[in-house]
Amino acid sequence: MGTPPLPLVAAIGDPAGVGPELFLKAWVARREKGLAPFALIGSLSLMQAVTDRCGGAVRAVDTPAAVADVFGEALPVIDLGPMADTPGKPSQEGARLALHALETAAGLTIDGKASALVTGPIAKAALQDIGFPHPGQTEFCAAACGVAADDAVMMLAGPSLRVVPITVHVPLADVPSLLSIDLIVRRVRIAAAALQRDFGLAAPRIAIAGLNPHAGEQGRLGDEDIAIIAPAVEALRAKGLDTTGPTPGDAMFHAEARATYDLAVCMYHDQALIPLKALDFDRGVNVTLGLPIIRTSPDHGTAFALAGTGRASAGPTIAALRMAADCAGRRAT
Numbered sequence: 001m002g003t004p005p006l007p008l009v010a011a012i013g014d015p016a017g018v019g020p021e022l023f024l025k026a027w028v029a030r031r032e033k034g035l036a037p038f039a040l041i042g043s044l045s046l047m048q049a050v051t052d053r054c055g056g057a058v059r060a061v062d063t064p065a066a067v068a069d070v071f072g073e074a075l076p077v078i079d080l081g082p083m084a085d086t087p088g089k090p091s092q093e094g095a096r097l098a099l100h101a102l103e104t105a106a107g108l109t110i111d112g113k114a115s116a117l118v119t120g121p122i123a124k125a126a127l128q129d130i131g132f133p134h135p136g137q138t139e140f141c142a143a144a145c146g147v148a149a150d151d152a153v154m155m156l157a158g159p160s161l162r163v164v165p166i167t168v169h170v171p172l173a174d175v176p177s178l179l180s181i182d183l184i185v186r187r188v189r190i191a192a193a194a195l196q197r198d199f200g201l202a203a204p205r206i207a208i209a210g211l212n213p214h215a216g217e218q219g220r221l222g223d224e225d226i227a228i229i230a231p232a233v234e235a236l237r238a239k240g241l242d243t244t245g246p247t248p249g250d251a252m253f254h255a256e257a258r259a260t261y262d263l264a265v266c267m268y269h270d271q272a273l274i275p276l277k278a279l280d281f282d283r284g285v286n287v288t289l290g291l292p293i294i295r296t297s298p299d300h301g302t303a304f305a306l307a308g309t310g311r312a313s314a315g316p317t318i319a320a321l322r323m324a325a326d327c328a329g330r331r332a333t
Ligand SMILES: NC(=O)C1=CN([C@@H]2O[C@H](COP(=O)(O)OP(=O)(O)OC[C@H]3O[C@@H](n4cnc5c(N)ncnc54)[C@H](O)[C@@H]3O)[C@@H](O)[C@H]2O)C=CC1
Pocket: 018, 120, 121, 122, 123, 124, 125, 137, 286, 297, 298, 299, 300, 301, 302, 303, 304, 305, 306, 311, 312, 313, 314, 316
């Protein structure tokens, strides 16, 4: 799969969440976990305070080009200005730093100065309170890359399972009206192309979930499975993709079923993320498919209650850094 030609950049996320300490823990584990060099985009003063409570070392760098010389000795930090260390106590100032870091890290990646973008968790409501117009970082990255929001596909991936939710951050009550044959076909085709390009799966096998109990029980429990999902599966097959479904959602995540596909496509957020987090929480990665850049993130949020306690696991952050490097290495070969 190759080595990424340039360092990765990591956006710090909400500075009061677990992001800062988890990127530091990942750096401490860099040799054991075989991590590619990365720079943290955030606040040097905050990260110095985090080293006081967590260990490790940090050093300022001006550009990703300086990362290789520093990474063996300290976590390289591109400093966006001072920030107090207040774990578990989010603030508007913290939300502004999270946004500045996200914009800076995405810009460096889009400009070709970094191999991939890894984003720390943000508090979506806190960012929206300061004017962030997007439902999440996925849609921010799409807009920054000039990609339509519908064409940026969220995939959660772990050792046991990969899942794509067709609808994402919308109220459950809106899901049936948002589903369409076109949306399912569009998103599955983008996911299949990305599995080929970035994950080395030549002919991904794709299982598509139904929406209703028992995939609608032949129309007696809702008509979306017959009217929307089954025709989408047929259309995808007609385009040469190895797709099956609609499969009842409750019957597709046991081990024997998982062995029959490479990607489970689900109709709504929790249908996808509950099995992923139940099986793979500690190594789960959120990756955005369909972008000209590579963007990954740990599968969890800000976990404000854990921030500063030392109890948050760095497993998902390490997995996100590794996946970003693997995908970048694959694109470079
Ligand atoms: N990619 C992102 O930026 C994401 C951001 N969020 C945001 O995070 C905030 C909190 O959301 P929640 O639903 O509470 O999700 P959360 O992932 O922050 O927490 C859910 C549960 O998992 C635990 N947890 C989270 N990370 C952990 C870790 N590294 N090690 C051990 N346990 C961990 C927490 O303690 C909590 O019990 C929200 O504002 C949400 O918008 C949520 C998911 C992804």
